[in-house]
Amino acid sequence: MAIKVTIPTALRRFADNQASVEVQGKTISEVLNNLTRQHAQLRQHLYSDDGKLRNFVRVYVNDEDIRAKGDNAPINENDEISIVPSIAGGNLAKVDPVVKDRAKLTNEEIKRYSRHLILPEVGVEGQERLKAAKVLLIGSGGLGSPLALYLTAAGVGNIGMVEFDTVDFSNLQRQILHFTPDVGKHKLQSAEEKLKAINPNLKFTPYNTKLTSDNALDILKDYDVVIDGTDNFPTRYLVNDACVMLKKPNVYGSIFRFEGMASVFAPHLGGPCYRCWYPEPPPPGLVPSCAEGGVLGVICGIIGNIQANEAIKLIIGKGKPLMGRLLRFDAMDMSFREYKIPRDPNCPVCGKNPTVTKLIDYLEFCGIGRGGEAGGTSGDSIVDQKEEGLGPDDISVETLKKMRDAKDDFVLVDVRNPDEFEISVIDGSVKLPLPELPQRFKELPKDKLLAVHCKMGGRSARAVNFLKQQGYSKVKNVAGGINAWAERIDPNVPQY
Amino acid sequence: MKLARVLLEQIRRHLEAGYPNEACGVLLGKDGVVTEIAMADNTRTDSARNRYLIDPLAYLKIERAADQRGLEVLGIYHSHPDVAARPSQFDLDHAWPNLSYLIVSVVKGKAVESNSWLLREDRSQFDQEAVTVLD
Numbered sequence A: 001m002a003i004k005v006t007i008p009t010a011l012r013r014f015a016d017n018q019a020s021v022e023v024q025g026k027t028i029s030e031v032l033n034n035l036t037r038q039h040a041q042l043r044q045h046l047y048s049d050d051g052k053l054r055n056f057v058r059v060y061v062n063d064e065d066i067r068a069k070g071d072n073a074p075i076n077e078n079d080e081i082s083i084v085p086s087i088a089g090g091n092l093a094k095v096d097p098v099v100k101d102r103a104k105l106t107n108e109e110i111k112r113y114s115r116h117l118i119l120p121e122v123g124v125e126g127q128e129r130l131k132a133a134k135v136l137l138i139g140s141g142g143l144g145s146p147l148a149l150y151l152t153a154a155g156v157g158n159i160g161m162v163e164f165d166t167v168d169f170s171n172l173q174r175q176i177l178h179f180t181p182d183v184g185k186h187k188l189q190s191a192e193e194k195l196k197a198i199n200p201n202l203k204f205t206p207y208n209t210k211l212t213s214d215n216a217l218d219i220l221k222d223y224d225v226v227i228d229g230t231d232n233f234p235t236r237y238l239v240n241d242a243c244v245m246l247k248k249p250n251v252y253g254s255i256f257r258f259e260g261m262a263s264v265f266a267p268h269l270g271g272p273c274y275r276c277w278y279p280e281p282p283p284p285g286l287v288p289s290c291a292e293g294g295v296l297g298v299i300c301g302i303i304g305n306i307q308a309n310e311a312i313k314l315i316i317g318k319g320k321p322l323m324g325r326l327l328r329f330d331a332m333d334m335s336f337r338e339y340k341i342p343r344d345p346n347c348p349v350c351g352k353n354p355t356v357t358k359l360i361d362y363l364e365f366c367g368i369g370r371g372g373e374a375g376g377t378s379g380d381s382i383v384d385q386k387e388e389g390l391g392p393d394d395i396s397v398e399t400l401k402k403m404r405d406a407k408d409d410f411v412l413v414d415v416r417n418p419d420e421f422e423i424s425v426i427d428g429s430v431k432l433p434l435p436e437l438p439q440r441f442k443e444l445p446k447d448k449l450l451a452v453h454c455k456m457g458g459r460s461a462r463a464v465n466f467l468k469q470q471g472y473s474k475v476k477n478v479a480g481g482i483n484a485w486a487e488r489i490d491p492n493v494p495q496y
Numbered sequence B: 001m002k003l004a005r006v007l008l009e010q011i012r013r014h015l016e017a018g019y020p021n022e023a024c025g026v027l028l029g030k031d032g033v034v035t036e037i038a039m040a041d042n043t044r045t046d047s048a049r050n051r052y053l054i055d056p057l058a059y060l061k062i063e064r065a066a067d068q069r070g071l072e073v074l075g076i077y078h079s080h081p082d083v084a085a086r087p088s089q090f091d092l093d094h095a096w097p098n099l100s101y102l103i104v105s106v107v108k109g110k111a112v113e114s115n116s117w118l119l120r121e122d123r124s125q126f127d128q129e130a131v132t133v134l135d
Helices: A009-015 A028-038 A040-046 A107-112 A123-132 A144-154 A187-198 A216-220 A233-246 A297-316 A397-405 A434-443 A458-469 A481-488 B005-018 B056-068 B089-093
Strands: A002-006 A020-024 A057-061 A080-085 A087-089 A134-138 A158-162 A203-207 A225-228 A250-256 A259-265 A325-330 A335-340 A410-414 A449-453 A475-478 B002-004 B024-030 B033-040 B052-054 B072-081 B100-107 B110-119 B126-129 B132-134
Touching: A002 A028, A009 A040, A009 B072, A020 A028, A028 A040, A028 A057, A028 A080, A057 B056, A080 B056, A087 B024, A087 B072, A087 B089, A123 A297, A134 A144, A144 A158, A144 A187, A144 A297, A158 A187, A187 A203, A216 A233, A225 A233, A225 A297, A233 A250, A233 A259, A250 A297, A259 A297, A297 A325, A397 A449, A397 A481, A434 A458, A449 A458, A449 A481, A458 A475, A475 A481, B002 B005, B005 B033, B005 B072, B005 B100, B005 B110, B005 B132, B024 B052, B024 B056, B033 B056, B033 B072, B052 B056, B056 B072
Parallel strands: A002 A080, A134 A158, A134 A225, A158 A203, A225 A250, A410 A449, A449 A475, B002 B033, B002 B132, B072 B100
Antiparallel strands: A002 A020, A057 A080, A087 B052, A250 A259, A259 A325, A325 A335, B024 B033, B024 B072, B100 B110, B110 B126
């Protein structure tokens, strides 16, 4: 049966300059397949690489859009099929300043910000928006440090900071907001002292808490821009979802080893959200935290300042935001690469029919049990192992000490990486790095109790699960790992 | 692409009237000469300030009417409010071949530069084309 298909002007050149062609077929998809077989050049303009009709191509049967019936619907002899361009375009570059208010500058501030004021793109208007701006930093660690310092210096008038931790020696290699004399001090206090020293007019609002589903909306709601400087998936999803719900731009950054990434998530401004990119978190433990995998300190400055740069552009409404784009930095190659992140129309949070309309339990969503499996793998700012209590497979470092003192017959297994053995060890342990465990586990005796440890308890929990699957029944995880041992049992062992 | 100055002025007025939203329309004519324009509604309600969409049925009607009168769709015009008259990635992703894309930058409500662009056949990028304004 021959069906008449009308071709839009734009594509006629690919159909022998005909306004309509006759094509055989009993269903819409048959007709379209035969059409693109007869006129092969049409194919790349009608179909994307994955074989789907491009989203700006509409097909009508008579005057009805086929999407209503599906393209397997039968057609009749007198039907006419029309290929119709959905003419669309526009530019993503321009966004209005997210800060609508302006706060007048004093003469002292005019002098302070003179290098900004003479930039036409910033000017008095932009600087006054910066002064009126309210920016929330989630975390004051590696990324939060340069963010807070530069945004304060740039004249952001109101900074909120969510942080519950105190300064530790291991922070000083990258968290440049905190100095050696601050060790032991609350990070919020340390931050406030430094930031106020840069700009005494700063309004600093500390939130001495973990960000949770219960408090997130309340904390975020008054801010213009939210900047995610966290190092774990539960908080990342929590920040994303709360920002989508409150229509706040979320300036994202993450760092690991020698790499960093940054993007701006803002569905209300036309871009994607974090879930458009990663609908679901990786299984717990697959992506190690910086505490497990390490991070080159300077990466924090590079990525944190990219985030600060994007926040400032959003506030003053200038430039092309890093929206719909992911910037990935590699310090070893010294290269930046950009990846497109399209918006997902079926995104569970920012899509057309969202299924997540209120904040959920993000620890559960990320598969992180409370008091059990893989507790320490998500970074150190949301899951605090000491508070989680011991799971059924866990033993405390105090129990381990008693077992050693009593000369119990057991094997202590260290599953950290060889580089870490050089930092610290517990005497008498068997060294078997987790990646080698699947090949080498048979070296371990089945009849003896095995006590498995790593740095903080995350990797050893995975090793315990693995060994149990291999038929080892007497396996225990040393909760808190060698760091807990160093902190509570043997002060001669360094913590890292 | 060639078009008469009065048509270019009509286009500019139409796009200025749409400011701060994007506005759009269709260029009709023959043999590379635009002889008339068909204004279209920007049917985007969510982010009309940086997006435009011509309803496919409305476009179908414009094209059918042009066919009946022996005219062709030569291109599409649209505004870029407060940004340059250069195609965006989004324009590229949604572009059709063999059409002139006339983009007019409208800054603070006033039409400034206008440039016309053609999609490369492999869809990789736009190339700028000359616009001859006929007095």
